[in-house]
Amino acid sequence: MDSQAIDRLFSGVIWSAVALLTCIFLILLGDLVWQGFSHLSWSFLLIEPTNAGRSGGIAPILLSTLLILLVALAAAFPLGLGASA
Structure with a gap:
């Protein structure tokens, strides 16, 4: 071959x-x-969890996920630009 x-x-x-x-x-x-x-609704996305997370919404979880994403992008973007130069 x-x-x-x-x-x-x-x-x-x-x-x-x-x-x-x-x-x-x-x-x-x-x-x-x-x-x-x-099962999705605005109240599920925008309210805080209750009953130790067994009910309620996921707003703080979404917010913390977005913050982690922003920190990762803030670290990766300059490194990526520096590596490409």
């Missing part, structure tokens, strides 16, 4: 794995949206 055939073979294997993982992700995301969308 020549090197071009091996490259095409491995490229096909990698693209097949990417397609499979994308399909699995889309199936899981679709199921989550299909089954969970009816």
